[in-house]
Amino acid sequence: MMNKSPRIKRDDASKPEDAATSPKAKGEQKKGHKEKVRKIVMIVVVIIGCAAMLLSVTAMACSGVLNQVTSQEDYKLTGGVAATVKGVNITEDTITKQIMAVRNAYGYGSNGSWAQYLVDNDLTPESYREQVINNYADQYLQQAAINEHDITVTDEEVEEAWQNACSSYGGEDEFLEQLKSYGYTEDSYKSSLKNSLAQDKLKEAVAPAEDPTDQQIIDYLNENLDTYNDARRSSNLLISVDSDATDEEKAEAKAKAQEALDKINSGELSFEDAVEQYSDDTGSKDDGGDVGWDKLTSFVTEYQDALSQLSVDQVSEIVETTYGYHIIKCTDYFHVDGDITSIDQVPEEIRDYISNIVKTQAQSEAYTTWWNDYKEKADLQINPMPEDVPYDVSLEGVTKSTGSAE
Numbered sequence: 001m002m003n004k005s006p007r008i009k010r011d012d013a014s015k016p017e018d019a020a021t022s023p024k025a026k027g028e029q030k031k032g033h034k035e036k037v038r039k040i041v042m043i044v045v046v047i048i049g050c051a052a053m054l055l056s057v058t059a060m061a062c063s064g065v066l067n068q069v070t071s072q073e074d075y076k077l078t079g080g081v082a083a084t085v086k087g088v089n090i091t092e093d094t095i096t097k098q099i100m101a102v103r104n105a106y107g108y109g110s111n112g113s114w115a116q117y118l119v120d121n122d123l124t125p126e127s128y129r130e131q132v133i134n135n136y137a138d139q140y141l142q143q144a145a146i147n148e149h150d151i152t153v154t155d156e157e158v159e160e161a162w163q164n165a166c167s168s169y170g171g172e173d174e175f176l177e178q179l180k181s182y183g184y185t186e187d188s189y190k191s192s193l194k195n196s197l198a199q200d201k202l203k204e205a206v207a208p209a210e211d212p213t214d215q216q217i218i219d220y221l222n223e224n225l226d227t228y229n230d231a232r233r234s235s236n237l238l239i240s241v242d243s244d245a246t247d248e249e250k251a252e253a254k255a256k257a258q259e260a261l262d263k264i265n266s267g268e269l270s271f272e273d274a275v276e277q278y279s280d281d282t283g284s285k286d287d288g289g290d291v292g293w294d295k296l297t298s299f300v301t302e303y304q305d306a307l308s309q310l311s312v313d314q315v316s317e318i319v320e321t322t323y324g325y326h327i328i329k330c331t332d333y334f335h336v337d338g339d340i341t342s343i344d345q346v347p348e349e350i351r352d353y354i355s356n357i358v359k360t361q362a363q364s365e366a367y368t369t370w371w372n373d374y375k376e377k378a379d380l381q382i383n384p385m386p387e388d389v390p391y392d393v394s395l396e397g398v399t400k401s402t403g404s405a406e
Contacts, residue, residue, distance in 0.1 A: 008236055008281075008291060008303045008323065075100060075390035082129070083382040085137040086144065092386060095132050099391045111393045118393075120401050125392045126385050137380050139195075145374060146198045149205045153197045161193045162186075207366035212358040214343040217351060220358050222339045228295050228350060233332035234307050235271060235289035240280040241324035257318050257325035264315055264327065271315060271329045280324070290331070296353050303328065 080092040108114040118124060123131075169175040179189055212220075221228060239257040241250055260278040263269040269277065272288035279285050291299075294307060303326060306319045310330035319326040334347055343351065385392065 008238070008299050008321065008326065076388065078386045078389055080386060081383060083133045083137065083380060085140055085380045086378045088140065090133060090136050090140075092389070094136065095129060096389055096391065098132050098136075099128065103391065114391065115393045115395050115398045116401060119395055119398045124395060125389070128391070129385050129389075130382060133382055134380075137378070138375070141375060141378050142199055142202065143195075145206070146202050149202060151198050151201045151205065153194050153201070157197055158190050158194050161197060162190055165189075165193070203363065203367045206370045207363050209359050209363040212355055212362065216358050217346070217354050218340050218343060220354055221346065221350075225336065225340070228354075229335055231293045231295035231334040231347075231350065232307055232310065232330050233293045233347075233349075234291055234310075235275065235287075235329045235331055236281055236284055236291050236303075237271070237275045237279045237289055237327040237329075238281040238323060239278065239325045243322070254318065254320075254325050257327060261315075261318060261327050271327075274327075289329070293332075293334070293347070293349055295334075296350065 075096075077093045077096055081089045082092040082095045083090045103109060103114055106117065108117045118128060163172075166172040166175045169178070176186060179185065237257075237260060239253045239260070241253045245253070256278065260269075260274045264271055264274050275285060275289035279289060281289070284291050291297075294304060298304075299307070300321050300323070302319055302321045306316045306326075307328055307330060310316060310328065312330055312333050314330050316326075316328040319328060332347060334350060336345060340346065346354075
């Protein structure tokens with residue numbers, strides 16, 4: 001079971017424990033996260049552009065040419081054929097325009113900055129060109145396979161994926177603003193989403209996911225037992241406190257938490273009844289405060305530290321976090337000495353969680369095998385790079401920037 005309560009879930013499971021309570025650290029993390037998202041969006045919109053240029057791929061394939069819309073650029077095009085895939089030509093100008101679009105998007109307009117970017121990323125003009133050609137070939141082959149398997153995606157499915165993407169970024173307005181800053185629109189992004197959903201359906205068609213056997217789940221757990229052993233399930237009663245609360249308001253909240261704890265400890269209220277009467281955590285309140293297993297999610301440091309000290313049915317003292325004051329009850333514990341020998345030793349929620357992991361890994365491996373075979377049969381042939389393409393720059397004397405490796 002995944003954590004139902006955003007009021008105890010750690011924002012970033014990979015951050016250091018002391019960062020959880022540091023406002024300055026949180027600000028730096030938020031800034032870093034926004035920069036990472038900006039870079040991701042940059043990459044996404046470049047892919048959107050690439051995908052948009054292939055939307056009429058079927059019609060172009062009929063003419064034996066993959067090309068993009070003609071546009072006026074301030075660089076020289078060479079003409080010619082960069083590669084062929086399934087007997088269809090990918091034009092050299094298509095590849096040149098895409099690479100130059102990437103240069104402009106990343107701000108590497110000058111030859112010096114472009115050369116530095118290539119060196120920092122262990123690339124050459126030739127290897128970068130090959131990557132772009134492979135990207136085009138992959139998109140064409142994916143679309144060809146989608147057509148061969150009669151796969152369709154509805155407008156309703158695209159809209160649902162769009163809303164999920166907006167939610168992940170912080171809202172539709174903010175996400176649209178970011179896309180627009182790179183010259184893309186809601187429609188162009190939805191075209192990319194439609195293609196992505198079609199690819200997911202293609203994967204299901206050629207490598208359908210199958211539920212793993214009990215033994216496969218056991219084998220996976222035994223190989224990764226250190227990760228899941230000693231997992232604890234817990235329920236949470238929260239008296240919330242606003243981040244800008246006064247000392248008096250904090251004292252009132254803590255007193256309310258103490259009142260609830262006293263009633264639990266005296267037997268006047270069960271933990272579940274106390275949650276119903278007192279808790280402000282709407283995400284878990286209807287389930288008696290249940291927030292699932294700690295090994296399947298990541299709680300804020302103070303909550304996790306307190307939970308780790310509890311045995312089954314034990315209730316904590318008051319635990320203060322940035323969300324307020326918590327009372328925690330450990331409701332289950334998973335521990336195995338040696339190896340797991342029976343699926344009955346594994347709690348259902350952990351079993352389901354591992355089942356999804358094993359199923360996804362098996363499907364991914366099966367799809368990769370299918371894709372490699374499909375692509376090999378497509379007979380991709382890449383021609384040598386022309387000498388006078390505008391992205392061909394000398395890398396002589398260029399060394400990696402300090403701290404360029406990420």
